[in-house]
Amino acid sequence: MTRREHIKLTGLTAVTFASPFTSFSKFNFMTDSKIFDVIIIGGSYAGLSAAMALGRSLRNVLIIDSGKPCNRQTPYSHNFITQDGIKPGIIAQNAKEQVLNYNTVKFLNDFAIGGKKIKNGFEITTENGEKIKSKKLIFSTGVKDIMPDIKGFSDCWGISVIHCPYCHGYEFKGQKTGIMANGNTAFHVASLVNNLTDNISILTSGKNDFTIEQTEKLKKNKIEVIETEISEIEHDNGSINNVVFKNGKKMNFNAVYAAIPFVQHSNIPASLGCEITEQGHIQVDDFQKTSMEGIYACGDNSTMMRSVANAVASGNIAGAMTNMELTHDNF
Numbered sequence: 001m002t003r004r005e006h007i008k009l010t011g012l013t014a015v016t017f018a019s020p021f022t023s024f025s026k027f028n029f030m031t032d033s034k035i036f037d038v039i040i041i042g043g044s045y046a047g048l049s050a051a052m053a054l055g056r057s058l059r060n061v062l063i064i065d066s067g068k069p070c071n072r073q074t075p076y077s078h079n080f081i082t083q084d085g086i087k088p089g090i091i092a093q094n095a096k097e098q099v100l101n102y103n104t105v106k107f108l109n110d111f112a113i114g115g116k117k118i119k120n121g122f123e124i125t126t127e128n129g130e131k132i133k134s135k136k137l138i139f140s141t142g143v144k145d146i147m148p149d150i151k152g153f154s155d156c157w158g159i160s161v162i163h164c165p166y167c168h169g170y171e172f173k174g175q176k177t178g179i180m181a182n183g184n185t186a187f188h189v190a191s192l193v194n195n196l197t198d199n200i201s202i203l204t205s206g207k208n209d210f211t212i213e214q215t216e217k218l219k220k221n222k223i224e225v226i227e228t229e230i231s232e233i234e235h236d237n238g239s240i241n242n243v244v245f246k247n248g249k250k251m252n253f254n255a256v257y258a259a260i261p262f263v264q265h266s267n268i269p270a271s272l273g274c275e276i277t278e279q280g281h282i283q284v285d286d287f288q289k290t291s292m293e294g295i296y297a298c299g300d301n302s303t304m305m306r307s308v309a310n311a312v313a314s315g316n317i318a319g320a321m322t323n324m325e326l327t328h329d330n331f
């Protein structure tokens with residue numbers, strides 16, 4: 001594949017590049033010395049939102065994206081006004097088309113594998129061998145959820161095994177619901193989901209570690225706790241039928257909430273010196289600035305509040321703040 005072939009300009013084939021920036025079709029990342037104002041790594045909701053603020057400020061921006069948003073398996077996205085019940089890929093596609101209408105914003109389908117500080121900026125290396133420079137960096141790389149080793153779990157992820165009552169709880173209201181978690185996390189989810197259904201079982205898959213007070217509250221709300229280890233989730237195309245336990249018994253559910261661990265999708269922020277919190281997020285201030293000069297982060301990689309709306313909001317701030325830094329550098 002040539003370099004130009006893997007540069008995707010979705011929805012823009014008929015656009016001519018009348019921007020002050022070098023004509024993109026002639027641009028060669030390897031040999032041109034042109035430096036982008038900003039490279040945005042991660043071109044999903046957070047990254048595209050940052051790019052819009054920057055494109056509207058005439059900044060030369062390159063978005064690098066590997067096309068693996070965390071919600072890609074979920075059929076419909078909820079709880080974001082104007083986009084409620086829309087397929088996640090459609091929201092991203094519409095956003096990408098709107099963002100790429102700004103001629104100074106470019107999009108590269110690739111995976112960033114390394115980054116280093118250079119004089120007056122940064123250099124990013126990609127899987128396809130590009131070396132691209134910019135004055136500032138925005139990481140909107142999201143996180144990678146780690147699936148447990150339970151047969152059927154990953155097939156149901158985002159469909160009937162869900163992570164968030166606000167995103168998918170309404171669709172399973174009043175239905176038989178499991179919560180695959182233990183201790184404080186299970187207790188917290190149960191207290192939220194209790195408002196959506198009165199048919200809840202907590203599946204701790206091992207000895208429960210609730211406090212006496214928590215156990216009493218669960219009993220008061222008629223929430224049963226099952227400690228038997230889980231071996232499998234039986235399903236039809238991701239729609240759960242039964243949770244199967246190691247003792248051979250099965251329980252029927254319509255939905256199961258699961259709290260699972262995650263890792264950063266990209267280790268470049270950490271390798272550039274960005275502080276990572278105890279919970280595993282990139283440390284940012286109220287304006288999405290990381291602990292490293294010239295580097296911002298937004299979206300899931302830097303918050304526990306995982307939602308499309310929040311990713312868009314934090315991307316909007318990161319884009320505006322990066323533009324302000326560029327303005328101050330030159331004004």
Ligand SMILES: Cc1cc2nc3c(=O)[nH]c(=O)nc-3n(C[C@H](O)[C@H](O)[C@H](O)COP(=O)(O)OP(=O)(O)OC[C@H]3O[C@@H](n4cnc5c(N)ncnc54)[C@H](O)[C@@H]3O)c2cc1C
Pocket residue numbers: 041042043044045046047064065066067068069070071072073074076077078079080110111112113140141142143145157158159163167168265266298299300301305306307308309311
């Ligand atoms: C199963 C599931 C269902 C969900 N449902 C909902 C819902 O209904 N409503 C809601 O509001 N929220 C929902 N969420 C949460 C929502 O999807 C996230 O909050 C949102 O996707 C975060 O956006 P983001 O841009 O930060 O990251 P992501 O959308 O995860 O995108 C990160 C992007 O960065 C790219 N990337 C990462 N590293 C690199 C690299 N090194 N080089 C190039 N590209 C890279 C990835 O390929 C990806 O495209 C759901 C989440 C999950 C897991």
